[in-house]
Structure formats: C-alpha cells, structure tokens
C-alpha cells in the first residue's frame with residue numbers, strides 16, 4: 001500500500017504543472033495520444049485522449065496503480081477473496097459470467113450460476129409456451145435498474161413475446177397506473193429481491209399477489225428462499241436463487257437478469273454475459289498500462305483528486321440507453337459513496353463524485369449550457385453507437401455529428417471578443433463507443449464500469465461492496481409509520497411539524 005496522502009500530493013503537483021496547459025494544446029503537442037490513449041476490446045472502443053493528463057502525469061497515475069497493487073487486487077476479486085471486507089465475503093459477480101479462476105470458491109460459484117442459468121432457460125420456455133402476455137418485475141435498486149436498463153436497451157421494437165413492466169417505487173401511483181393497463185389472467189409477476197426484506201418490493205408484491213387471479217404466476221428471485229416461501233407462499237420450484245456473494249448492484253448477471261432473458265431470449269441474455277466475460281478476461285489478463293478498466297479508474301481518480309472535480313456526467317447518445325445514468329448512479333455512488341477506509345479510519349481524500357447525466361441530444365437543450373460556460377468543470381463519459389440499427393440515416397449522421405461536435409467543443413472551447421460568447425474549453429471527456437447496441441457490447445460496457453468502480457475503491461482504500469449508508473433512513477421510516485397512522489407522534493420537533501403539515505392536508 002502506498003501512502004495515499006503522498007500519492008495525492010504527487011497527483012496534484014502534476015495537475016498544478018498542467019494548470020495553464022489547455023486540453024487543446026495537450027493534444028496539439030502530442031497528437032499520437034489520439035490513438036495511443038485508446039482501446040478496442042471486441043465491440044467496445046474507448047478513447048481517453050481528451051482527458052486532462054499528459055504522459056508524465058499518467059506515469060504517476062500508473063505508479064499509484066502499482067503501489068496499490070491493482071493487479072493483485074483484480075486477482076483477489078476473481079479468486080473470491082473476501083474483498084467485501086466489512087461483510088467478510090467475496091464479491092463474485094465475475095463468476096456469474098466467466099470461469100477465469102481456479103480458486104475453489106470461484107469455481108463453485110460459477111457452477112451454481114450455470115445451474116441457475118439452466119433453470120432460467122426452462123422458465124423462459126415455459127412462460128413463452130403459456131397464456132402470459134405481460135410480465136411485471138417488482139424490485140428496486142440493484143434488483144431493478146440493471147434488468148430495466150438492459151431489457152429496455154436490447155429489446156427490438158414490438159418483437160418480444162412479452163410486454164415487460166417494472167415496478168420499483170413505493171408510490172401507490174406507480175402501481176395504480178400499471179394495473180390499469182394489465183389483465184390479471186394474462187400477467188406473471190416476478191418478485192426480485194436479494195434480501196426479500198425490502199419494504200417497497202414486499203408491499204408492491206402483496207398488492208400484485210392479491211390482484212393476480214392465479215397465485216401460481218407469482219415467481220421469486222432471491223437469496224432468501226425461505227423468506228419467499230414464508231411471506232408469499234412461493235414454493236421452491238418457482239424461486240430462482242441468488243447468493244450473498246453477489247452484491248445487489250452487481251447482480252444483473254444472475255437470475256436477477258431474468259426480465260432481460262424474457263425480453264430478448266435466453267441466448268441474448270447469455271450473449272450479454274459473454275460480452276461481460278470478454279471484458280473480465282481483458283481486465284484480468286492485461287497489464288495495467290494496457291488495461292481499460294485501470295485507465296478508466298485512474299481517470300476518475302485524477303479528475304476527483306488531482307483536479308478536484310466533484311461531479312461526473314454520463315451522456316449516452318442513444319435513446320435506448322436513457323436509463324444508463326440511473327443505473328450508473330447506483331453502481332458508482334452506492335459503491336463508492338464512503339468516507340471511511342476499510343480499516344475504519346477516515347479517508348484522507350475525496351471519494352466518489354456525484355454522477356448524473358442524460359441522453360444526447362436532448363441534454364444539449366437542457367443542461368449543456370452549464371457544461372460549456374458554467375463555473376464548474378464537469379468531466380463526461382460520452383457514449384456513442386456506431387451503427388444504431390435503424391433506417392434513418394440522416395438522424396444517425398446528425399446524432400454522430402452532435403456527439404463529435406460536443407466532445408470537441410467542450411475540450412477545445414472557442415475565443416470571442418464578447419466575453420459572453422467565449423467557450424473556455426478544458427472540459428474533459430472519455431469516449432466510449434459500441435459497434436452496435438447488442439447484448440455482447442452492452443455486457444462489455446457494464447462490466448467495464450463494474451471493474452472501474454472496484455479499482456477506484458481499491459485506490460481510495462474503501463469497500464465498494466457494502467451500503468450501510470442506506471439503512472438509517474429505512475429504520476427511521478419504519479419508526480415513523482405509527483405516527484403516520486396517527487398512533488404516535490414524532491420525537492424530533494421539525495419532523496413533528498412536517499408530519500402535521502402532511503396529515504393536515506391529506
């Protein structure tokens with residue numbers, strides 16, 4: 001382990017050295033970086049040439065990677081070492097899609113994943129052969145965002161066997177609006193919850209169970225098989241298991257991905273896993289300098305700690321990826337939103353930036369003004385699809401022209417006599433391009449983000465696999481339920497007043 005304070009000082013020294021060097025001149029002075037700072041891994045192309053480091057700063061970043069033994073920590077992840085240090089367990093999402101480790105725990109995990117995948121295939125076939133037209137997937141966070149993103153992104157318009165619906169929010173408006181469109185005789189319901197203890201999922205699940213006219217169309221995906229049986233009377237044959245060695249936000253590759261298999265077929269789902277496995281093999285085998293996940297993680301650390309940038313935007317230039325920012329918000333911020341190191345000591349540098357974003361070109365007409373001329377520099381991940389797979393060629397060209405133009409304009413800026421019309425430039429971006437929005441390419445992209453998040457966690461010395469920060473609010477909410485029912489009052493004076501206002505207007 002390196003001395004984090006010294007490494008961060010070294011990074012900042014490079015940032016200070018580069019303070020007066022524009023992004024444009026970094027590229028003009030070293031045009032080879034346009035290709036040298038780029039990667040191709042199967043259907044994915046990634047280019048870091050418009051990030052604000054030069055080769056010297058990169059050398060320092062790679063010393064940081066070596067000092068933190070990123071290669072060893074990658075191996076530890078794949079080998080099922082207890083990298084989730086606070087919960088004393090492995091994080092073996094890689095074993096759900098690849099078989100790259102000889103460690104017995106990873107082998108056993110992979111074998112379990114393969115068994116469940118065979119059962120998933122059987123479920124998909126059985127449901128397709130029956131009367132069901134609509135599938136409701138009830139889950140939240142990691143039990144919702146990944147399948148919702150992937151099923152939405154990869155489904156062909158109007159081609160699927162089922163209409164898929166996702167219910168996550170506890171807001172009754174969501175369930176009311178959904179049920180208005182559905183027929184209880186032709187709907188199957190999936191309850192997706194690793195813990196089977198999440199209030200939103202259980203409450204919405206009870207509503208749907210009571211609404212269905214046949215409880216045998218209620219299925220569960222969970223690591224808590226007993227609870228599914230006790231709480232909903234769902235027998236084992238209608239439960240697909242997951243395991244505590246898969247983090248919720250890393251669980252898309254498990255049976256949690258069943259909605260994706262229902263949307264695009266089991267072969268399509270397995271192609272997505274194969275794309276992720278391709279990225280796994282790259283990340284495990286490539287040396288640090290040739291490793292795209294290491295570059296992505298070091299770029300995040302550079303922007304956060306050397307440049308002090310506090311937010312990061314993700315801009316997919318494809319409507320089908322409009323949920324990607326939401327998905328990444330959970331993956332990145334629930335993983336890295338920590339201020340205590342694995343040993344319990346406070347971190348000595350800033351950790352995660354606030355991740356946000358939207359789809360291009362819509363976002364250009366909403367918040368891009370601030371990206372170009374606001375006082376805060378926001379680094380971007382710009383995501384493009386080379387072949388969007390539709391017949392509107394003019395739309396494709398306009399979209400690509402906009403994507404290229406924004407990357408250039410944000411980086412290079414423009415001068416003008418009128419200060420209101422000056423574009424300062426210096427807005428860094430990473431370019432991530434998929435050949436087509438196909439399962440394999442999406443799998444590779446999402447696996448890249450997972451690995452990058454893990455490596456950022458290693459560098460910051462924090463555990464990316466727990467999420468204790470979400471518990472306090474849940475506890476307080478359950479304590480406040482009696483007050484909402486009028487059986488008690490809140491103890492905190494402000495909460496008491498706010499509660500009175502809510503109840504007074506209900």
Ligand SMILES: O=P(O)(O)OC[C@H]1O[C@](O)(CO)[C@@H](O)[C@@H]1O
Nearest residue numbers: 141142143193194195198248470
């Ligand atoms: O799958 P579960 O156990 O219902 O949890 C749903 C989500 O809730 C969280 O625990 C956060 O509240 C996430 O980490 C998780 O993905």
